[in-house]
Amino acid sequence: MAVVLEQPERLALSRLELTPPTDDDVTVDIEWSGISTGTERLLWTGRMPAFPGMGYPLVPGYESVGRVRDAGVNSGRTVGERVFVPGAKCFGDVRGLFGGAAARVVLPGARTIPFAEQLAEKGVLLALAATAYHAHSQPGLEQPDLIIGHGVLGRMIARLAVVAGANPVVWETNPTRRDGAVGYTVVDPSTDSRRDYRCISDVSGDGALLNTLISRLALGGEVVLAGFYDEPLSFVFPPAFMREARLRVAAQWLPSDLAAVKNLAESGRLSLDGLITHRSDAMQADSAYRTAFGDSSCLKMILDWRSCS
Numbered sequence: 001m002a003v004v005l006e007q008p009e010r011l012a013l014s015r016l017e018l019t020p021p022t023d024d025d026v027t028v029d030i031e032w033s034g035i036s037t038g039t040e041r042l043l044w045t046g047r048m049p050a051f052p053g054m055g056y057p058l059v060p061g062y063e064s065v066g067r068v069r070d071a072g073v074n075s076g077r078t079v080g081e082r083v084f085v086p087g088a089k090c091f092g093d094v095r096g097l098f099g100g101a102a103a104r105v106v107l108p109g110a111r112t113i114p115f116a117e118q119l120a121e122k123g124v125l126l127a128l129a130a131t132a133y134h135a136h137s138q139p140g141l142e143q144p145d146l147i148i149g150h151g152v153l154g155r156m157i158a159r160l161a162v163v164a165g166a167n168p169v170v171w172e173t174n175p176t177r178r179d180g181a182v183g184y185t186v187v188d189p190s191t192d193s194r195r196d197y198r199c200i201s202d203v204s205g206d207g208a209l210l211n212t213l214i215s216r217l218a219l220g221g222e223v224v225l226a227g228f229y230d231e232p233l234s235f236v237f238p239p240a241f242m243r244e245a246r247l248r249v250a251a252q253w254l255p256s257d258l259a260a261v262k263n264l265a266e267s268g269r270l271s272l273d274g275l276i277t278h279r280s281d282a283m284q285a286d287s288a289y290r291t292a293f294g295d296s297s298c299l300k301m302i303l304d305w306r307s308c309s
Helices: 039-044 116-136 150-163 207-215 237-243 255-267 283-295
Strands: 001-005 010-014 025-035 064-071 080-084 104-108 146-148 170-171 184-187 196-201 216-224 246-249 278-281 301-304
Touching: 001 283, 010 080, 010 283, 025 080, 025 283, 039 283, 064 104, 064 146, 064 255, 080 116, 104 170, 116 150, 146 150, 150 255, 196 207, 207 237, 216 237, 255 301, 278 283, 283 301
Parallel strands: 146 170, 146 196, 170 184, 196 216, 216 246, 278 301
Antiparallel strands: 001 010, 025 064, 025 104, 025 301, 064 080
16 A cells, blocks of 8 residues: 555545565565655646656655564574664655655665664654754754744754854744744844844745845855755855855765764763654545645644554
8 A cells, every 4th residue: 555646736545556576675564654844745736847767647755754674694684673764665666766665665674764663653754864964964054043944854954053162043934933943043034234144054945035045144044945946046246256155065864864864862961852743544546745835733644554464
């Protein structure tokens, strides 16, 4: 049983044949999968730019956790382990982009990562935590002093910045999303007059903000594009020239980022509390996706697959 996006805004639950596992593979019974309001929203609306593997029908999802049901002799995993699954390509002619929203998946054991039992459903958040870590916490990168957007990714970047000793400001236009800050400040951007930010992290996905963000930089400051943008980006050159502005694109997380945030979460240094706001039985996936993309109070929706067979 899997979520299948048959075409934009048309979703079905379908029974799909799984690719037979090899000795390098594991079969995982998924317990929970998260719905991404960034890339998956673009898939849902049909606005995803050209991307390797793109096309319909497809199985979405790259934020899944579950238990190893079967483990190949070369998989490196053990039956019964709870693992994070970053997606799978095991559905035959149905594309796996990203392939994690299913009751059962087959994938190489090397692509899974075991994590502590106490994290349970919060394990779906490890992908966003790794995305946040990749944007600012790798060696040589600067932590942001301004973050645009207080959704799950913005909150994760802010929490990691606090762990690193920073004290960022977050801009959020939606008053219902301004709560939940611990160790940092969330403000209405219209009340902020600062123009000396050294590092601005934009997770809004709104390319129209780029000129505004450049105007708020200190000399030599950096704007990090940590969201996903479906339209061409442009900016007015003179303000960027006057500030010697730098632009950096934060790409997809690496396995080392996932390992780093897993250790931070398991040790308690990085809290994943308060980020999952909505839950739905996987059999109600259509309404769950519509809520995730249409309800501004929904930070993270997860599907519960445990009753599916």
